[in-house]
Amino acid sequence: MTGRKATVGGLVTANPVWVGSSELTMTLDGLITCIDAGAGAVVAKSVNESAAARRQLDIADYAFVSAGGRVRPAGAARRGDGLLNRSGLAQVDLDDWLALLAAGVEHGAARGCPVIGSITLGDPVAAARIAHAMAGAVPAVELNIGAPHGREASAVRQLTEADAVHDAVRVVRVAVDAPLFVKLPGQASDVVALARAARSAGADAVGLVGRYPGFLPDLDGGAVLGSWGAWGSPACLPMSLYWVAKARTALDVPLVGTNGARTATDVLRFLASGARAVEVVTALWIGGPAALAELVAGVDAYLDARDLDEFVGSALAGAREYKDIPPVRPPAWLPYTARWSRSSGR
Ligand SMILES: Cc1cc2nc3c(=O)[nH]c(=O)nc-3n(C[C@H](O)[C@H](O)[C@H](O)COP(=O)(O)O)c2cc1C
Structure with a gap:
């Protein structure tokens, strides 16, 4: 089952469940596995011009962490786990990479599943x-300017200011005669301002939001992975949805959600918040191709009797400004003093 088509920034995809860029999409086998499992589109692993960014892959490491905070033994990850990791970019020559992408595109075309190229920003001119x-x-290029590892290594960048986003996207936009998607960090004071800057610089769609920098002591005098890392977990979902919904409210730009979707319901929540498609990685990393097929089938079944365009952003009708909400009864569990100050108007 491949579900219903989702069009984003001029790119027609097989369905709204996309596979995001990661080591899972770094080989032709990986791309084909995702395509054959029913992905709507597949974003290939990022590349850039920097040898240092490629060397970072030599120190890649991954720790799955239970909701209770325990690091899982190898091979024992569960769908609800968080993932703390280091990662680098694909260690390939550009010509070889383009040949691999072309082979992936050809395989995907037969199934209506586009393969999207990805660049994680280092130097804008090189990008x-x-x-x-x-x-x-x-058929489309995604520019990631929100790399969580960008705070640890200058070979990949995390731009958090609107002017910097605009300048970098502009340089890439004028060089690309294909849909350009820009993936933004969630860690900035105003992510909507970054999305606006990306759009005004010519992005055809905006991806919200990248994973977060993270740190996890192991309480034995060390740290999990022995370093900082990038962090994502199901608990990141409402934080991602916040920025998707805010951007949907403020801007007229197609949105792609990412960060925190592990189930079909999570994907649907991204769509209801305003995303036209959702990039998933960790669920697939843990659950394999069957997990991807399950998400696609679950989303398709839910949307079966609905119009996708109407469903996208539908949750916003139920989201009011604080100022428009009438007073509510304090819940019974509120501490006595808080109830008392509310009732006395203080
Ligand atoms: C191990 C790993 C490597 C990743 N590498 C890239 C990358 O090279 N480029 C990129 O744009 N995003 C990269 N991402 C981010 C994913 O594409 C995706 O946005 C993120 O994992 C959030 O989705 P999830 O909660 O479904 O994992 C990576 C994520 C993981 C977990």
């Missing part, structure tokens, strides 16, 4: 050069 070449092989 523009790569994006130009990439657009000859793929």
